[in-house]
Amino acid sequence: MATLSARAERWPLAQAFVISRGAKTEAEVVVAEIVDGAHRGRGECVPYARYGETVEGVIGQVEGLRPRLEAGLGRGELQDLLPAGAARNAVDCALWDLAAKRAGVRAWTLAGRTRLDPVKTCFTISLGPPEAMAEAARENARRPMLKLKIGGPDDLDGVAAVRAAAPRSRLIVDANEALDFDDLRRLAPEFARLEVKLLEQPLPVGQDGELEGYQSPVPLCADESLHTRAELAACARRYRLMNIKLDKAGGLTEALALAADARALGIGVMVGCMVATSLSMAPALIPAQGAEVVDLDGPLLLAKDREPGLSIVGSLIEPPPPELWG
Structure with missing residues (x-):
């Protein structure tokens, strides 16, 4: 038993x-x-x-x-x-x-995959003064993709500072619901000028109906607005990508179904995470296969990860050892 x-x-x-x-x-x-x-x-x-x-x-x-x-x-x-x-x-x-x-x-075999390939993850730059964000970006400028947090409409200087400090990295800006629609229309062209590739959840949940019909110069990605397939149809009218997190979806089972349905609608897939150990990231590597964006950097933000953990060399995450998960 x-x-x-x-x-x-x-x-x-x-x-x-x-x-x-x-x-x-x-x-x-x-x-x-x-x-x-x-x-x-x-x-x-x-x-x-x-x-x-x-x-x-x-x-x-x-x-x-x-x-x-x-x-x-x-x-x-x-x-x-x-x-x-x-x-x-x-x-x-x-x-x-x-x-x-x-x-x-292996768990990915049960999910219908013959193998699990390594994936490259974003690395997150926390919200802070522009000079602090620039320093963090400079330390990680060799990473292929950086995701930076903003806290409101006055944080454009932080984005510009990160861009100057990491000119070769692809940039994602994550607003965590901190803008309103007027802020977005004002800032999106500036983000495009700074070569931001993706903007996550600019508006609060419940206000993003305003995005319907809006042609953003930077692709928009749903995060807090999308948990399961129940929100997919509405989000598909407002966003070009969906950030799938196992903690929001309620597990790998729903995350796999959500990713499949999003792709069937022609919606791009981002697979993200909360700040956690390799045990949280390991199952997310399955829906991350073929995703347009992978943001599974939780273990990189820890002072120490669990043992055994994922092997992460630079920004490349290898499949999990069975002793960890799956």
């Missing part, structure tokens, strides 16, 4: 991670673990206050599944038992990991 447990972990960051909603100095994660005889499956999630989640609440949701898990809970049934979010993500990924261990194959 399988047993289910959940625990909270704290992982210090190499330096403060700052976005428009605030700063953090550690990653708070919840790890779900399912043990079935000699086999163990794990999944990691990040409870996110923006979505009303807490560490204690997520642990409670996971542990509430224990009777169902002991009775043979599967991934399909899980989708109906918990809403999309961190708790479902941790359990879903643990079930994928356990299934791979039981079958003696």
Whole structure:
């Protein structure tokens, strides 16, 4: 009989991670673990206050599944038992990991892939004074893609500073809902002039209906507005790319379905993450195959990752070892 447990972990960051909603100095994660005889499956999630989640609440949701898990809970049934979010993500990924261990194959084989290729990830530059953002960009100027955070309409100088410090890197700007539509129309041509390749979630959720019919000079990507396939049709009218995160989607199962449906609609796929360890990133490498943008730099932001972790050389992430996940 399988047993289910959940625990909270704290992982210090190499330096403060700052976005428009605030700063953090550690990653708070919840790890779900399912043990079935000699086999163990794990999944990691990040409870996110923006979505009303807490560490204690997520642990409670996971542990509430224990009777169902002991009775043979599967991934399909899980989708109906918990809403999309961190708790479902941790359990879903643990079930994928356990299934791979039981079958003696890699998780991507169960997902219908013959192999998993390495991917290149963005590296995130936190919000700060322009000179601090420029220094961080200069230290990472050899990376192929940098993603920088802005906190409002007055942060154009920070974008310009990063562009000057890393002239060869592709740039993504992530507003985390910090602009209004007038800000966007004013700033988008300036972002285009600075060769920004993508702008994530410029407007708050609930206000991005204003984007319908707007021809942005910089491609727009949905993040907070997109969690599951339920929001896909609306987002497809407003954005050219979708940022799929397993914590938002509620696990690998929904993330794979969401990526497939987005591609069927001709929408570009970005696969992103919360700040977390390699255990969170490993399952996301499966939907990241063929994605236009990969942003799985969580382990690069930590003071120390778990062992074993992902092998990341520069910005290139190798497939996970089975001891880590899948």
